[in-house]
Amino acid sequence: MTAFTPLSLPEVILAIPVRHGDARGYFSETYVQPLYAANGIAAHFVQDNESLSALPGTVRGLHLQAPPFAQAKLVRVLAGAIFDVAVDVRKGSPTYGSWAGARLTAEGGEQLFVPHGFAHGFCTLAPGTRVAYKVDAVYDRASERGILWSDPDIAIDWTLGDGEKILSDKDKVLPCLKDFDSPFVYGAAC
Template structure:
């Protein structure tokens, strides 16, 4: 069983796979191609990635890959908690420039599906947070793009309480969206 919920930007989905537990712990199918297809999710996953952030308030993003290496992402937290953000950067979309967020955690066992055409960022909320995600295209350094996480064009309400997040040098130097533009256009269909 797979519970699927549309977020306020309806192309972005929250997924909750079923957990079957007993005295030993639990078992779950976190991905099942047939169940995903039955839910209308037809992405082909080609690569799995895992990140570990020792410090809370480590921020990765806003990232995306340009075509032909554009990626849909299926993200979940293995340990800890994180604030996950998807920004619609599809020109012509009714939600262009808007963002949606979802708290992911090992405890809630939820996942977020981020379609192609969205920039993605994630902020850890606890120490020693591990994140696992599937992508629908392989990594390509030549197509890798970053937008500044605090770009006022988006106005993302990161739960930072005035604290500066831990950033990579790449994310620290990222340009604003106006300087990068978008290679995506709205096709009117979900992933």
Template structure:
């Protein structure tokens, strides 16, 4: 596996090695021992998957507050996404800054987003499926977020990002300036 640390400390892009032949390929997409030694020594307790039918669907920006804070290992199993992580750790030098990468099923790359970050994505192809492992269980009371297009954060979303695709919850999320210090 190839590991690339992105511009914010602790956020990594992971590219599993693919062994290809005329039939297709084989890849280890996750190894607990490798992940613990190279990225983070954390348990994964739940795996989630979403399907977005249309191009430009925006999901996020989400996080879970303590005691159910989550790290996420995100991969696109069908299609492609513009995947975003925003640092909301108040003592961090990169507080309020964001990084993004394109995750595709074709490439098989993944994004590790530790606790203390917002996460969101925009679909780049129709019928996109996203799968992510998390380090803590979902808890409705701990489910929090920030407005996807908060100008203080200034994410440069793809032009196809469709505000009409937002869930009712995501349409009314607070701005970062109005968010309490969770981390």
């Protein structure tokens, strides 16, 4: 049975599916809609995405999409490892600007659920890291938003020390949270 654990931001949930293994390898049910819904992950996923990051220290994020294309995400690692992060960007939330994170590995099969109203990002911890994630809305370029990964007011501990980070040009110039006009309001539906 999959284990579900809310993190320090209780809407952000760590799911760890059971793996049944033998000498051949393992089998795991990585997503079972009724089970996930019963444990706080009721999103209706409509698109699967995959990324490959060649080098450790690659940061992708912090990303989100504005309503009506807001995306909840269920993230897992197919190869390598990441430190995965969600930041609460819901105006009026008692945890606005706070973050929760978890290490996700291919070996462990951990998954992180990032709900609407949270920016998402990750940093790769191993070479050749492949990340897959389900989203509950299709990609919409006009709805793209983001927050600077290194915003000092959020102060995410990316667990990589002072090593060099690899970012896209777009992610290098995202605004800090104090300059971000969030399209999300605490308690409002998307």
